[in-house]
Amino acid sequence: MSERKLVFAVFGNECKCAEIAQYIERIEKHLGCHNADVLIEPVDFDNADYVISLGGDGTFLRAASRVGDRQIPIIGVNMGRLGFLADVLPSEIEETLDKMLAGNYMIEDHTVIKMETDGEPIMGSPFALNDIAVLKLDSASMISIRSHINGDFLVNYQADGLVISTPTGSTAYNLSNGGPIIVPQSGSLCITPVAPHSLNIRPIVINDTSVIELEVESRSHNFLVAIDGRSEKLDECTKLKIMKAPYCVKIVKLKNKRYFSTLHEKMMWGADTRQ
Missing domain, CATH: 2.60.200.30 (Probable inorganic polyphosphate/atp-NAD kinase; domain 2)
Incomplete structure (x- = not known):
């Protein structure tokens, strides 16, 4: 019996359709090489194993609302400004997908x-x-x-x-x-x-x-x-x-991403602005 394919649902910022098209293409190509299926803006996420949010934190929140209580882990690719929830850079898409496929990640439950x-x-x-x-x-x-x-x-x-x-x-x-x-x-x-x-x-x-x-x-x-x-x-x-x-929202976090390091990076937490 063949192993079931993993299914990734992609949810994007509708205001940035032209911009995210290239990233959707990269995701489809990379996951296709790893025998995984990609659903683009599905009507529902019932058949998805993971959801990829393409946009800023606002897009991530809308994706979380769509997922609801289905307990499907969400990974956020940041195409906005701050990106506290969506903390994966576009340049890190393929590397991040490889780590997810290899199981090299954590899932955080968020209230x-x-x-x-x-x-x-x-x-x-x-x-x-x-x-x-x-x-x-x-x-x-x-x-x-x-x-x-x-x-x-x-x-x-x-x-x-x-x-x-x-x-x-x-x-x-x-x-x-x-x-x-x-x-x-x-x-x-x-x-x-x-x-x-x-x-x-x-x-x-x-x-x-x-x-x-x-x-x-x-x-x-x-x-x-x-x-x-x-x-x-x-x-x-x-x-x-x-x-x-x-229910909680499940968020995918790579093992090299730590909360306090994100505070330092995104919010300049503890930075000495006197210099």
Whole structure:
């Protein structure tokens, strides 16, 4: 009996079709020489063993959303700018595929969070790999966000918004709002206010088994919810509940890629800028 072929599904940034075409061709040629099949932008990923994301971190997040709870490992090829999730350079495609085929890689489980609503429903996917942000809709006034953790009152945020971040998303919108960097697999979530009115309000790190409940008041009587950047407008009477999802996203990491070295390389972590 012949051995089953490995199947790689390629998911690309649709805004860069011309640019990624050459890389898709390289992937097809290289994997074809190793008796593996390639699916280009499949309708679903049910038959895939791996997903290759071609683009930046935004493309990676969309690929993760498409994979959902299927537990298919994702590898990100960076064609954007920073590329924290998509950390493989285009020049490293063939070398990376060889290491994957040889089993010379690790799979990291990354926490996903989900949002439930009591009131107006969410139209898109309620799951986020990076973060869920509650934001004011108008440009003039703040919103009030009354928060509870596991039923206990936390604080009434007066701010432009609130970011609930996973460790994966801690280096994204959370970090730009003064939140801490959280190491993956640390079992934590971070709640970070956006432009808080009070100087006494700071980011807080909680256990990822916690359930976060939010009630929003706004002069415009509505607000925005951004789930990994996918925005929807909700009525202020809508109550939100945010918690850990029942599945993780599996991310392929080569054994020579380390989290702290990525911080040094991508974010100039610890660099002496005085020189």
